[in-house]
Amino acid sequence: MKIGIFFGGPSREREISFAGGRTVYDNLDKALFEAVPVFVDSRGNFILLDWHYIYKGTIRDFYPPVSALPVSEHKLQVYLESLGELTQTEQDRIIAEVGRRVQPHELRDLMDFAFLALHGPAGEDGAIQGLLEWYGIPYSGSGILPSAFGIDKIAQKKLLHALGRPTPAFRVVTAEEWDAADPQATLDYLVRELGLPLVFKAPRQGSSIGISILREVDVAKFQAAMDRSLFRKTVTRDDWQRLSERDKLAWVQHLTDIRDGIGLPVVLDDEPTVIYHPEILLNTLSERLETADAVRLTNVDGESQVLVESFVHGREFSCIVVEDPSGKPLALPPTEIVKGEEMFDYRSKYLPGLSRKITPIDLPETEIQRIREACEEMFTTFGFQVYARLDGFLAQDGQLFLNDPNTTSGMLPASFFFHQAAEIGLNPSQFLTFLIRTSVAARRRGGMQPVRLAGLLARLDTAVASRAHEERTRTKVAVIMGGYSSERHISVESGRNIYEKLSSSVKYEPVPVFLAGNSQEFRLYVLPINVMLKDNADDIREKIEYAEAGHDLHPVLARIRREAEAITSTYAGQATAQPRRVSFEELADMVDEVFIALHGRPGEDGALQRELEKFGLPYNGSGADSSSVTINKFETNRRLREAGLRVAEHRMASRLEWQADAEGFYRSLETQFPYPFIAKPADDGCSSAVKKIKTRAELEAFTRLIFRDQEDLMPEDAATLHLGFKEEFPQKDAFLVETLISRDGAAHFLEVTGGLLTHFGPNGELQIEVFEASEALATGEVLSLEEKFLAGEGQNITPARYAPEPQERQRISEEVKAELRRVAEVLDIQGYARIDAFVRVRDNGAVEVLIIEVNSLPGMTPATCIFHQTALAGYTPYQFIDQILDFGKKRSEKLALKS
Structure with missing residues (x-):
């Protein structure tokens, strides 16, 4: 069955949509479905995307392509809208570099079903749903009317109010009213009517965009909150002139960020001239604020109203509701969002470890059931179909408030979407299969081509039944994740990604294993899917400790699993269970090989490798001796310098x-x-x-x-x-x-990260394949965790821009790759690795590569740039992982023959 995955789009949440689309693309069951990636750009063009671009870290890493970017003094990466007004011919030329433009009437020939991973306007508002209805293409989620309703926070509030359902008190302020009003008088009125704190929302955006909380009667902060929701910003001459040139650039980059800022294009002081590019905005502000006291910037696609709500003091939760096979709503276990005073914003929502998600919410069973029933009722009242995410609060006085329903949930690996489905025993691949089947049934019930869709359902049901029979013949791989280093949360992200790539394949059956303990004692725990998909490593460890203390399964989870048996009996490969501790000997009896997804110590230091070797378990990455060197940055530098390589x-x-x-x-x-x-x-x-x-x-x-x-x-x-x-x-x-490694007068100076993969040649010799390195762009002083691993955050250009001319770029690239190969040879790196370096290119063309560090088990999160590099070499992420596992198996066989 051909599944068209629609992702990207024009909304401010396009990066999460892009990452979610990649999650769907990777997790679709390969035995049942063929994925057709349809990237939607910010002008609404449909692009049949060349597969390797799916594995870029952000949209701006590939689109618009470098060749289409205007000359930029600061080499800024921008979205398509920053190129200004483009003719159809110009757009076609840009699109042709990353794929093929698809006209709407062609969609029916490309796919049997459309999976919508789009967010916000043009994704959740009924527009794309209406287009697909026109062409008779069944699609995921809710139909036109509930989608249009689900995007409009003001309409939702009015309906809840009319039905007498509890919802926080609210007022709506239009842009026209705001412009004509006295800010102090407006603030006084809102505080009198709604109290403090006040919550400000952009009414037609995603749930974490354009939101502020005002906790005190402060007119300046009030104006900033209103402007944030209207996607406006006022900058004064004094504020601007206090900034250094570097800070002015950083200010403009933050301002034009589509998630935290107001985005582009903008107008100044409501003038007709539109500014599309951040560099032009930077120069224009510098000119204007020479004479003007202040300038107001307004995004041309901003909001015309602001929804202001009273703040609810209480427990915040989120609940996914799905339709069961009979079409009735079934609320999955609600998740509590635990945080401090800060908002549950974009960064808190999507970076592991910043907020805690507790499932089910820690309340008496009767209270949890009350939340579930209220969510099921809202699902029915709003006419939602297939699935929805409902957010709410349980106030301190016991009152239950539901608001901000979403007809499309974020689809990152640990999002509420997959996190709660795992509590009934469905892994992401199985949950996607269930949603596709349920969506086809919903479209058929709605009258879309009932005969054709009945046939489609029958074929899918037969294939699902056949797939369940095949589950037991695959190679078992323990995916070890977690640990106790400061990168344990990233390790879990890597491990989950490996698990998901393998679980949707026809070759492997992954077994998630969490490593706890300390350097003196490793403790291994086999994880059920629901525990593996907890938000971060600390949550997983907490669940393990809960089980070890002898606690039984939460009664609400037991109840929901009984209610979900009609789903899980068809789609789940295994029953849910508690985490179970195993010894290395027991692990060796359970699995055929191991994928170590740990970072730092333990994992990259050789200690775990030695334990696995005792039991003949093949594993990924370098051997124990090489790992014990590369974990030590000082020793690594010493050996490389002795070998004549440049280091700091x-x-x-x-x-x-x-x-x-x-x-x-x-x-x-x-x-x-x-x-x-x-x-x-x-x-x-x-x-x-x-x-x-x-x-x-x-x-x-x-x-x-x-x-x-x-x-x-x-x-x-x-x-x-x-x-x-x-x-x-x-x-x-x-x-x-x-x-600190600096430019030192070089003509070109850039930070790169290069991946490699090893193979055994025909005579058993070790061959090292070095990939094209990525150029890493840090917004701060050094690359952060977010920039390396969070979807949509880091900016990497692959291949690195060593020179403008293609031949010269390639010459430099070959020299860089030769140096990285030497590093691998000196340190006896095997399997795969990532090497970070700085590159200087002198005026005479001389190339200097200065090695920063070596990672023998590089991060394997969905957004990491090693997948950009392997894609250029023709490997999908699954094929790359398969090569890594295959090498480990062959190495183990060679060692066994020697002994």
């Missing part, structure tokens, strides 16, 4: 030295390494606590934090280092100090 000047800084004489310790480092320099752990993951140190105050703060005895961070030191919200910082007995 470096030394270890120890706790003992600091404790003996702190002032002498600081002076010694300052003498050897002039500010700014880099400080980082010597034996941790690639992004953990890597900081650019510019002053003595920052050096002292870094030292105190990394040598601290307590678990919690010292707030003053954390503030000095500008640590992000809930950013972790490891405790160590030593850290590595390196000179």
Whole structure:
């Protein structure tokens, strides 16, 4: 069955849609479905996307392509709308570089079914649903009317109010009213009517876009909140002139961000001239604010109204409701969103570890059942179909409020969508199959071509039954994830991604395994699917501890699983269970091979590899000896320098030295390494606590934090280092100090990350395949965890832009790849790896590659750039993983023959 996946789109949540579409593309059961990727650009063009672009980290990494970008002094990546008004011919030329334009009338020939992973306007508002209805193409989710209703927060509020359903008190302020009103008087009125805090929402956007909370009577903050929801921004001359040139660029980049800013294009002071490109906006602001006191920027596609609600003090939750096979709503276990005073915004929603999701919400069974029944009732009242995500609050006085229903949920691997489905035993691949079948049935009930769709349903049911019979013949792979490093949450993301790629294949049956414990004792736990899809590593560990304490399955979960048996009996491959501890010996009896998805220690240090070798278990990545070297950044640098490769000047800084004489310790480092320099752990993951140190105050703060005895961070030191919200910082007995690698007068200077894969040649010799490196663009001083691993956050250009001319670019690329190959040979890297480096290209063409670090088990999250590189070499992510597993198996066989 051909499944057209629609993703991207014009909305401000297009990056999450892009990442969600990739999740659907990867998780569709390959034995049942053929995926047809239909990328929707910000002008609404349908593009049959060449498959390798699906694995780019962000839309801007490939679209518009580099060849279509205007000359930019700052080499800014932009969306299509920043190219201004384009003719049809110009758009076709851009589209042809990434795929093929598809006219709407062609869709019927390309697909049997449309899976909609689009968000917000033009995705959840009935528009695309109406188009598909016109052409008789069955599609996922709700129909035209409930979709149109589901996007309109004001209409929802009015209906709930009319039906007498509890909903937070609200007022609507139009842009015209706001422009004519006195801000102080308006604020006083809203506070009098609704109280404090006030919640401001953009009424036709996604659930985490254009939202603010006002907690005090402050006119300036009130105006900022209104402007945020209207997608406006006022900048004053004084504020602008206080910024440095670098800060002005950063300010404009943040302002034009489609998630946190107002986006582009914009108009200034309601003038007719439209500004499309951030660089033009930067220059225009500099000119205007020479004379004007202030300039107001307004996005041309902003909102015309703001929904203002009273704040609900209580427990926040989210609940997925699906239709069971008889068409009745079934509420899955509601999830509580646990956070501090901050909003559950875009970053909190999508970056693992920033918020806690507790499923089911920690309430008495009767209260949980009350939430479920209310969600099922709203699902029916609003006429939703197939599935919906309903958000709400349980107030401190026990009153239940439901608001902001979504007819399309985020589809990242650990989103509520998959997270709650896992509680009834469905993995993402199985849940997608269920949704496709349910959606076809819903379209048929709605009158769409009943005879044709009845035949489609019959063929799908036969294929699903046949697929269930095949489940038991696949190769079993333990996917080990988690650990106890500061990158444990990213490890879980990597492990889940590997699990999902393997579970939708016809060759492998993955077994999720969580590693806990410490460096003295590894503890392994086989995870049921519902625990594997918890939000982060700490949530998984908590569930394991809950089970080990002897607690039975939550009664609400037992109840929901009984209610869902009509679904799970058809689509689930295994019954749900509690986490179960296993020994390495038991693991060897259960599985055929292992994929280690850990980062830092343990995992990349060789200790786990030695345990697996004792039981003859093949594994991915380098062997134990090589891993024990590459985990140590100091030792890695020493060996590479001895081999003649370029590395930064470096030394270890120890706790003992600091404790003996702190002032002498600081002076010694300052003498050897002039500010700014880099400080980082010597034996941790690639992004953990890597900081650019510019002053003595920052050096002292870094030292105190990394040598601290307590678990919690010292707030003053954390503030000095500008640590992000809930950013972790490891405790160590030593850290590595390196000179800051700079341009040093080079004509071109860029940071790259290059992946590699090893194979055995015809005579058993080791062959190293080095991929085209990616150019990494950091928005801050160093690449952050988010930029490396969060979907839609990092910016990578693959292949790296070493030179404008293709031949010269390729010449430099070959030299860089040769250096990376030498690194792999010196360190005896096997399987696969990622090597980070800086590249200088001199005026005479000379190429200098300075190695930063080596990762023997690189991150394998869906957004990581190693998949961009392997795609250029012709490997899908699944094929790349298959090659990694195949190499590990062959290596194990060779070792067995030797012994």
